[in-house]
Each structure stands twice: as structure tokens, then as C-alpha cells.
Amino acid sequence: MGRGTSGSSAWLYCLDCKMIDYPQEDKSTMHGDCKIYRFGRASQYVPPIRLVLMKLDQDVEISQTELILFKLAIALHGDDPKDWLQPKERIAK
Numbered sequence: 001m002g003r004g005t006s007g008s009s010a011w012l013y014c015l016d017c018k019m020i021d022y023p024q025e026d027k028s029t030m031h032g033d034c035k036i037y038r039f040g041r042a043s044q045y046v047p048p049i050r051l052v053l054m055k056l057d058q059d060v061e062i063s064q065t066e067l068i069l070f071k072l073a074i075a076l077h078g079d080d081p082k083d084w085l086q087p088k089e090r091i092a093k
Ligand SMILES: [Zn+2]
Pocket: 014, 015, 016, 017, 018, 030, 031, 032, 034, 035
């Protein structure tokens, strides 16, 4: 509740630890030397990533299956976050 602003996710993904994290004031504790990606709007990502981001934003519990799909999506699309975005022509409104 009350995390981030509406419509944009403040969640981070650590490309080195391969985990989602919430930005903390002092990142040196955990991801000091890590490469960090900051997620944008959930809606622009491929479905398994979008779903997890939306649930994080809404504070809804994420199932193991959803987490596995999230990790598979990243494994499938690679470590470059640009490739996690939905191709524009496939975005349904
Ligand atoms: Zn890390």
C-alpha cells in the first residue's frame, strides 16, 4: 500500500542476483556491486513479467507458478531488460 506512484512500478531487478527487490535507501548492503534494472510500467512487459509486477504493485500474493514463469520469461528473453518488453504490435489495449 502506498508504494510508488500509480501506474509506474518502482521495483528493481538485480541482474546479478537474479531477483526482484524493492528500492531501499541503502542499497550497498545487498546489491553494492550489482547491475540493477529499474522496472517501468508493468503493462509494457511480456505477460509473465507484467503479471508479477502488477501483483507486487497491488500487494497481492504471487504463486510459485507465477514466479517460475517470471524466471522462465527472463531466461527466455535474456539478461537485457529491453528484450523483456512486449513487441509494440502485440500490445492490446
Ligand atoms: Zn544483487
